[in-house]
Amino acid sequence: MGNLRTSQADAMTEADRGIAELERQYQANVSSAIADNDYQRAQALLNEYNNGYTRDLNTAKTLAAYGDFSGYAGLYGQETAANMAALWKAQNPDLAYNTGRMSAEEYKAITGKYPKGYQPAYTPQPEPDPEPEGKGLDTRGMSTILSWVRNAGDRDSLSNVVKQIAQSNALKNMSETQYALFKQQLNDKKYSLG
Numbered sequence: 001m002g003n004l005r006t007s008q009a010d011a012m013t014e015a016d017r018g019i020a021e022l023e024r025q026y027q028a029n030v031s032s033a034i035a036d037n038d039y040q041r042a043q044a045l046l047n048e049y050n051n052g053y054t055r056d057l058n059t060a061k062t063l064a065a066y067g068d069f070s071g072y073a074g075l076y077g078q079e080t081a082a083n084m085a086a087l088w089k090a091q092n093p094d095l096a097y098n099t100g101r102m103s104a105e106e107y108k109a110i111t112g113k114y115p116k117g118y119q120p121a122y123t124p125q126p127e128p129d130p131e132p133e134g135k136g137l138d139t140r141g142m143s144t145i146l147s148w149v150r151n152a153g154d155r156d157s158l159s160n161v162v163k164q165i166a167q168s169n170a171l172k173n174m175s176e177t178q179y180a181l182f183k184q185q186l187n188d189k190k191y192s193l194g
Contacts, residue, residue, distance in 0.1 A: 064088065067101045112154040142178050145170055149185045158191050 026049050033042035053075075060071025067088055073081035089096040090110055096102035097115045104118045114120060145165055152158035165171060174182060186192065 067092070067096055067099055141170070142174070142181075145182065146185055149182070149189070152189070155191070158186075158189060162186070162191070 026045060030042050030045045030049075033039070033045060056071065056075055060069075060075055063069070063071045064084065067085065069081040069085045069088070072084055085101075089102050089106070093102065093107050093110045094115070097104070097107045102110075104114055104120070107115045107118075148161045148165070149158065152161045171179070171182075
């Protein structure tokens with residue numbers, strides 16, 4: 001895999017050198033035509049160069065509409081193209097996800113929810129430490145509360161879930177271990193009880 005990346009980097013470097021050489025040749029030819037007072041040839045060379053740039057720019061615009069910023073990378077550099085791609089993904093998360101340019105996790109980071117039809121892999125939660133008999137919520141009650149927290153999509157939904165849990169007095173009935181597990185799930189979702 002490393003050899004492939006090295007080959008790709010070498011090929012990109014060689015292509016960049018070739019483009020720079022063509023630009024240098026154009027500039028030299030235009031300068032030569034001007035020095036020879038051959039303004040028609042100089043104008044023709046400039047038009048050819050500008051037509052090539054305009055063609056490349058139009059191609060880059062067309063590709064970018066579908067999330068491919070390689071045309072802009074050739075015109076303005078890799079960093080600019082990467083920034084443009086990130087902005088496009090943020091503005092078009094559905095299209096970016098459906099065309100494979102964004103993972104489900106990236107989609108969720110931007111929109112706050114998973115893409116329609118996507119089911120995240122189930123990650124089993126560790127069982128809480130057993131509590132002394134008669135103290136805390138039963139396993140089913142605690143599991144229900146934790147699943148509500150885990151499945152709350154956005155911050156407002158999570159806030160409503162916490163409010164409902166508080167109103168049901170479930171927080172008061174939790175054991176120390178259950179409460180710690182509940183707070184950990186909220187912390188994982190970057191939510192504080194305040």
